[in-house]
Amino acid sequence: MRILQSIPELAQIPGPLFLAIGVFDGVHLGHQAVISTAARDAANDRGTAVVVTFDPHPAKVLQPQNSKRLLTATQHKIELIRALGVSHLLVLKFDREFAATPPEEFVRQLAAAARPLREICVGQEWSFGKNRAGNLALLQKLGVELDFRVVGVDPVTSEGAVVSSTAIRQAVEAGELADAARMLGREYTILGTVESGSHMGRSLGFPTANLSAHSEQYPPNGVYAAEARLEGKRLRGVVNLGVRPTVADGSPTRVLELHLFDFDRDIYGSDIEVRFIHYLRPEKKFENLAALRAQIARDVEAARD
Secondary structure, rough: EEEEEHHHHHHHHHOOEEEEEOOOOOOHHHHHHHHHHHHHHHHOOEEEEEEEEEEOOOOHHHOOOOOOEEEHHHHHHHHHHHHOOOOOOEEOOOOHHHOOHHHHHHHHHHHHHHOOEEEEEOOOOEEOOHHHHHHHHHHHHHHHHHOEEEEEEOOOOEOOOOHHHHHHHHHOOOOOHHHHHHHHHHOOOOEEEEEOOOHHHHHOOOOOOEEEEEOOOOOOOOOEEEEEEEEEEEEEEEEEEOOOOOOOOOOOOOEEEEEEEEOOOOOOOEEEEEEEEEEEOOOOOOOOOHHHHHHHHHHHHHHHH
């Protein structure tokens, strides 16, 4: 997949171009419907489909004090879009200057760069541009003027409810991972980068990888049987998610620790995608490290089973 970082780069792609535009946090079934519509229309017209998204999530810039945790940080989102078979992805830097762009100007920039622009595909309720003044009606008006089609994809529903990033985030936070998977069209995963920790797990005989999850939404604290994807390989293990009450200093910061079975390599700086397979038990404080070590051994056996 070719990744572009500016609108003028669209001129390098053979046209006509079919753009699927959105934030796409989670790349859930609704987002997939937008992307697949653009890809289908491009194939039918011998054109090129390009997914257009933004980094970081606009809420992180416009409402940093109130922004929610993400379903997929940009790096994770890119990998999920890549898995859909997309050949071109345009990731636009979202900052306050970009946020101040009038919606008409944003669309005109896209149309001027494409050779030519044949279609823009978005969700029915998508809004964009300064003060979120852009919407489907404005796109359709500009489409008539600039000679491109506009497709507004209807919301996707699951069990009678509209699939949305907010609904999925709430399901993950509540531990309802099956509901989240149903709306995502895949099982919920977190992509984290391995960072240096206290090495407490290794001293207990169970080395762990501490993962920085890039603001992605955690499920409830506890111990989980897990599967990890590292360098294209799938590995089994056990995850502890929480504040580590037995060994921590009382800090409320949540930590995601992954112990991989039969694995002993230096993987600092590597990205690992973690899938939560089964909830084993809640996090708890133990009397001493010996009791903690014994429980971890039981957790490992339960996770292996």
